Amino acid sequence: MSPARGSKPKSASRRWPLTGTGAVAAVASLLLAACGSAAGSGHSGPGGTNGTSVTAWIVTTGPSPINTVINQTVSAFEKSHPGDHITVSYVENQSYKQKLQLAMGAGNPPTIFWTWGGGPLKQYIDAGDMQSLGHPGWTASFLPSSLGAVTFGGNVYGVPIEGTQPVYFFYNKTVFAKAGLSGFPATWSALLADVRTLKAKGYIPISLAEGDQWPGLMYLEYLTDRIGGPSAFDAIEAGQAGAWSSPAVIQALTDIQQLVRAGAFQSGYDSLHYSGGGSDALLYSGRAAIQLMGDWDISQVLGLNKSFVTAGHLGLAAFPAVAGGKGNPSDLAGNTASYVAIASHATSAQKKVAEAFLQDELATSSYAKASVGAGEVPVISGAAPLFAGQQLASYDSTIYSSVQQAPSFQYSWDQSLSPAEATTMLTNLAQVFELSQSPQKFAATMDSQQGAS
Amino acid sequence: MRLADLIGLTPAMTLFGLFILLPLLAAFVLSFFRWNGLGAPHWAGGANWVQFAHDPVAATSLVVTAKVVALSWVVQTPLSLALGLFTAGHQRYRAVYAACYVLPLLLSTAGIALMWEALLDPNFGGLAGLSHSLNLGFLQQNWLGNANLALYVIVAIIAWQFIPFHTLLYQMGRRQIPRVLYEAATLDGASGWQLFWRVTLPQLRYTIATSSTLMIVGALTYFDIIYIMTDGGPGYTTRVLSLDMYQAAFQQDQFGYASVLAVVLGVLGVGIAMLLIRFTGFASMESQQEGAA
Numbered sequence: 001m002s003p004a005r006g007s008k009p010k011s012a013s014r015r016w017p018l019t020g021t022g023a024v025a026a027v028a029s030l031l032l033a034a035c036g037s038a039a040g041s042g043h044s045g046p047g048g049t050n051g052t053s054v055t056a057w058i059v060t061t062g063p064s065p066i067n068t069v070i071n072q073t074v075s076a077f078e079k080s081h082p083g084d085h086i087t088v089s090y091v092e093n094q095s096y097k098q099k100l101q102l103a104m105g106a107g108n109p110p111t112i113f114w115t116w117g118g119g120p121l122k123q124y125i126d127a128g129d130m131q132s133l134g135h136p137g138w139t140a141s142f143l144p145s146s147l148g149a150v151t152f153g154g155n156v157y158g159v160p161i162e163g164t165q166p167v168y169f170f171y172n173k174t175v176f177a178k179a180g181l182s183g184f185p186a187t188w189s190a191l192l193a194d195v196r197t198l199k200a201k202g203y204i205p206i207s208l209a210e211g212d213q214w215p216g217l218m219y220l221e222y223l224t225d226r227i228g229g230p231s232a233f234d235a236i237e238a239g240q241a242g243a244w245s246s247p248a249v250i251q252a253l254t255d256i257q258q259l260v261r262a263g264a265f266q267s268g269y270d271s272l273h274y275s276g277g278g279s280d281a282l283l284y285s286g287r288a289a290i291q292l293m294g295d296w297d298i299s300q301v302l303g304l305n306k307s308f309v310t311a312g313h314l315g316l317a318a319f320p321a322v323a324g325g326k327g328n329p330s331d332l333a334g335n336t337a338s339y340v341a342i343a344s345h346a347t348s349a350q351k352k353v354a355e356a357f358l359q360d361e362l363a364t365s366s367y368a369k370a371s372v373g374a375g376e377v378p379v380i381s382g383a384a385p386l387f388a389g390q391q392l393a394s395y396d397s398t399i400y401s402s403v404q405q406a407p408s409f410q411y412s413w414d415q416s417l418s419p420a421e422a423t424t425m426l427t428n429l430a431q432v433f434e435l436s437q438s439p440q441k442f443a444a445t446m447d448s449q450q451g452a453s
Numbered sequence: 454m455r456l457a458d459l460i461g462l463t464p465a466m467t468l469f470g471l472f473i474l475l476p477l478l479a480a481f482v483l484s485f486f487r488w489n490g491l492g493a494p495h496w497a498g499g500a501n502w503v504q505f506a507h508d509p510v511a512a513t514s515l516v517v518t519a520k521v522v523a524l525s526w527v528v529q530t531p532l533s534l535a536l537g538l539f540t541a542g543h544q545r546y547r548a549v550y551a552a553c554y555v556l557p558l559l560l561s562t563a564g565i566a567l568m569w570e571a572l573l574d575p576n577f578g579g580l581a582g583l584s585h586s587l588n589l590g591f592l593q594q595n596w597l598g599n600a601n602l603a604l605y606v607i608v609a610i611i612a613w614q615f616i617p618f619h620t621l622l623y624q625m626g627r628r629q630i631p632r633v634l635y636e637a638a639t640l641d642g643a644s645g646w647q648l649f650w651r652v653t654l655p656q657l658r659y660t661i662a663t664s665s666t667l668m669i670v671g672a673l674t675y676f677d678i679i680y681i682m683t684d685g686g687p688g689y690t691t692r693v694l695s696l697d698m699y700q701a702a703f704q705q706d707q708f709g710y711a712s713v714l715a716v717v718l719g720v721l722g723v724g725i726a727m728l729l730i731r732f733t734g735f736a737s738m739e740s741q742q743e744g745a746a
Contacts, residue, residue: 097704104491211684268598272598278574420707423700430686
């Protein structure tokens with residue numbers, strides 16, 4: 001089994017240890033020299049020579065004009081604050097929460113980071129990871145209702161960076177015209193009738209990206225509100241026993257399954273993801289007629305198929321009323337705004353720069369005007385005149401006035417609830433959409449989860 | 454053990470200790486705490502383990518994982534064996550085919566997942582287009598959204614990704630079998646089929662053991678493609694244990710419970726690997742060529 005050892009020349013076996021050691025020593029000394037010089041330079045820390053470097057994480061779902069606006073705003077800030085730098089990283093939507101949670105837990109989060117406020121933000125505040133802005137006067141330029149999701153104990157923790165994002169029904173006006181439908185249905189039963197008409201004409205009635213699970217939640221939010229009013233979810237949020245089994249929730253889930261059974265959604269709706277524009281493509285290519293989505297979709301479709309939006313083919317409509325329902329048809333659901341907040345794990349110089357960015361750039365009407373141009377509806381007071389002359393003026397005015405007039409603007413459920421409850425809700429709701437779980441089973445599962453954190 | 458042996462083993466043992474033993478130990482300790490990722494962990498005793506024993510989702514995950522492991526082995530081993538024996542031969546254009554078969558190995562896992570997701574899209578995907586142009590109705594399916602199909606589609610894509618690797622293993626194994634054995638068998642009047650069963654397969658015993666161990670333990674912990682393509686859906690039909698662990702930790706903020714799942718996965722993997730090595734005689738390291746010239 002062992003090879004004949006005598007076959008190796010003696011000179012080779014004696015040379016190897018010397019050349020081998022020499023090679024190892026040479027490489028090791030090179031490495032040490034490299035490490036030494038790298039350690040000496042260090043990274044630009046607070047107040048190095050002239051300025052401070054700050055990192056920022058912003059969420060994106062794809063190519064969006066608002067990202068360009070943010071970049072331009074950062075450049076303008078760096079010009080007016082020489083020496084200070086803000087490095088913006090755009091993070092993909094689906095994995096953002098995990099990424100931020102990890103960074104927070106490890107103690108080195110970005111100084112400025114995107115947040116949807118609500119329950120998860122409260123978690124960070126309780127863990128001492130957040131920098132409070134107090135209650136400064138400059139935050140008064142924002143609509144008071146918009147700061148609700150980031151205000152805890154009277155202190156403001158974040159500032160809107162993207163505008164209000166209520167959820168509406170978006171529809172392809174050309175498809176509606178071809179199918180002989182005049183305008184968007186105002187009642188749920190009319191919607192079902194239109195779904196059947198569209199299906200008969202060979203169109204996909206509604207485009208749905210249930211692969212991400214939160215698009216389906218929008219149906220549940222609105223139906224529950226239209227049927228039972230805002231108090232139905234208020235009970236759930238307060239953790240009342242049996243709140244999930246209320247008649248409003250059960251009826252809402254039943255209506256969802258009725259929509260599924262009517263064949264309203266495209267084939268493969270339960271595996272399609274929103275990021276990447278798959279469900280938008282169905283809408284603007286004329287294969288699907290309707291999509292229920294937050295108003296960030298206008299910005300996204302603008303980036304994917306500009307002429308579709310600018311030629312006025314994208315229709316916007318409120319969620320229909322449900323006959324006999326207690327909810328006001330003007331009620332809204334969605335994100336009151338998207339915010340940025342400041343982490344406490346940063347040097348005081350970095351926190352100062354971050355706060356200056358929020359105050360000098362994001363709270364100004366020039367930022368609001370620029371974001372209007374990118375398809376956002378800012379939550380600055382008195383923003384109505386800013387929309388005039390912009391390419392999306394009609395959408396913005398409609399959205400802004402609907403937000404001002406809405407008796408209730410319900411925050412997205414998966415932001416208000418605890419992460420554990422939210423995840424269970426989303427997974428089980430997806431099963432309701434797939435018709436593999438009954439409304440009663442969903443309610444029972446969620447009720448038994450009630451209060452779990 | 455001589456000093457030179459110890460010195461030689463130190464780097465590998467250090468890396469193994471730091472990156473494998475220590476995290477496993479840490480996961481075991483963390484499984485007795487409750488922690489949401491922020492702040493300090495709270496002692497929970499055996500609560501997480503009790504939760505695991507009563508959790509229907511974890512039970513489903515174990516079943517799904519077992520299905521993925523079994524199906525992966527059943528699909529990948531015969532195909533890899535056949536392809537490996539083919540590429541080990543001396544046919545014309547063999548090298549061209551071999552190069553084609555190895556292509557999936559060169560692609561990143563995320564790239565494979567996204568590419569197949571695009572191909573399988575029922576509205577815009579390649580398969581849907583093919584079904585229209587060739588008029589093959591059965592190609593138009595909701596591949597990843599149909600609860601009955603999704604698991605098999607995932608197993609097929611995993612097989613597509615890893616068959617090239619095992620093909621290479623079998624190719625090398627086949628090439629190491631001395632020609633002398635085949636000549637002797639042919640002289641004794643063995644048919645092609647008998648050559649396969651009586652010479653090739655027994656000689657490939659250790660290759661099959663290696664390949665199977667890698668395949669089974671790999672399928673046990675596989676995560677990437679399933680996470681990107683279905684995220685455990687539709688429902689819970691593709692939710693393997695590693696995915697359940699990821700969701701418990703990073704979406705439900707329950708790091709203690711996720712550690713329980715991690716320990717279970719680790720113990721299962723090590724246990725199965727040891728069983729395989731014991732029962733295939735790998736540990737004894739007997740020579741395959743006793744009596745050969």
